[in-house]
């Protein structure tokens with residue numbers, strides 16, 4: 112078992128012990144151990160081999176053996192028994208935001224709550240708010256949490272969904288019966304979360320394709336197994352549909368199941384206005400056979416009809432591009448198919464020239480071991496070099512984020528020195544910019560001295576506390592930070608965690624206005640769990656002059672690769688290369704920074 116998974120187990124143990132009301136010192140030993148392990152620089156395998164794990168400060172004797180067992184075998188009897196000794200309903204309750212082990216225990220002991228359903232009833236009957244330490248607000252918060260949990264449970268992060276989809280897609284493409292295969296739906300449209308996967312295969316021999324699909328090892332349940340359509344549920348809960356169509360229908364099926372529904376409706380209207388009905392099966396001349404859906408292709412080609420498109424005209428449509436062209440449109444990239452003006456733009460040749468991953472020359476907003484990251488300056492720069500970048504911006508937390516080991520002024524100044532020395536050593540072709548992710552304090556003031564901020568190349572300002580301020584307070588707080596001359600970028604502007612935590616209340620249109628007026632960049636936080644600021648807001652904001660930076664918020668070398676998820680969101684937001692700071696070269700970036708100062 113790798114380190115990150117062991118950290119999760121230790122954290123789980125701490126929560127379970129809390130739930131059982133175990134000794135607080137014991138509980139702390141596990142949570143401390145998890146934190147120490149998580150931020151430890153040395154390689155865990157090396158340490159264990161050298162028998163040095165017990166020498167690490169913060170990892171107590173009781174933990175050493177358990178970590179070693181987990182590392183060697185991936186299992187731990189103690190953990191399995193502990194989990195088994197707690198009612199599953201209680202473990203489920205831990206998934207509700209704001210409910211930890213202690214609170215769940217209290218709810219269980221005081222009013223006998225044993226499952227999410229009984230908890231919901233107890234909140235509604237007023238039992239929970241009457242409990243000491245809970246109150247009306249927390250009862251309401253729990254109810255919201257339960258409602259969100261039900262909605263969230265149905266969707267998955269795009270990043271996770273892609274990881275499930277890719278091997279299946281590869282497998283489908285590798286089958287001898289497959290002519291073409293794609294994954295359509297929200298995954299192809301690069302939505303931030305995905306409800307289910309939609310595979311489309313072109314084949315004249317569907318049965319073996321179906322049989323292969325439903326027998327994959329990752330499939331946990333087969334919910335339908337038909338002649339041309341099957342549905343499965345993978346481990347982890349993600350569901351998938353597979354449709355097999357004849358090759359001549361492929362472009363139409365792919366387009367239809369890519370969606371979105373709004374886009375399809377608009378495109379169908381356009382087809383109708385031109386005298387055709389468009390469906391997943393094909394195009395048919397309106398008012399004749401084949402109009403409502405299935406195009407009897409053979410008939411369509413033999414029947415006479417003055418206005419009917421000639422056989423060559425329709426059968427020549429083999430790609431989505433051909434379909435769009437037939438309707439007088441430029442090819443619309445899937446990520447723009449959201450029914451937000453893409454058809455009008457495609458008609459007038461005004462589709463954007465979307466930014467691509469290859470345009471990215473470096474990234475800002477990344478953490479190192481100085482705060483809560485896992486890599487050193489050297490390691491992070493080497494990883495950036497491996498991605499082909501010219502530069503890397505390091506922006507560790509500031510001191511108000513104490514849980515992330517944020518830097519105080521003195522440590523920031525030392526970090527600047529280390530980065531300067533690193534750049535001057537000539538050891539790396541990647542230039543490192545010294546930045547900070549500075550906390551915006553509840554009143555909108557900044558967490559570091561002016562002189563410290565001035566010594567940095569750039570500063571990302573972020574909210575990490577007092578999330579429950581009113582919309583007015585939060586908006587004023589963030590705008591005050593934007594107006595500060597040391598501010599280069601605003602980090603994750605709504606604080607949302609997809610499928611887990613709602614955005615805090617904030618008037619983003621005012622924030623965007625302030626950012627434009629003050630030449631402050633807003634980031635697309637590319638962490639697949641954030642993707643904040645939301646794609647829906649970018650097109651208009653960028654047209655009005657807002658500059659974007661695609662920031663992976665990496666906490667490790669691997670985390671840098673999240674920039675791709677951010678590029679997706681930039682593309683969904685209609686952004687072009689010029690609107691993204693980190694498509695500029697080093698000199699271009701420096702020019703922006705200096706103009707802002």
Ligand code: DGT
Pocket residue numbers: 295296297298302304305306307308309367368369370371372375376
């Ligand atoms: P998801 O799965 O909730 O993340 O979102 P999608 O967009 O993948 O939706 P899904 O899987 O229900 O359907 C895939 C596509 O099929 C959808 O984007 C558009 C098309 N589609 C499905 N149902 C309808 C419908 O009732 N009308 C139209 N026009 N298109 C539909």
Ligand code: CA
Pocket residue numbers: 296297298306307308309
């Ligand atoms: Ca879908």
Ligand code: CA
Pocket residue numbers: 296307308309352
């Ligand atoms: Ca579907």
Ligand code: ZN
Pocket residue numbers: 548573575602603
């Ligand atoms: Zn942050």
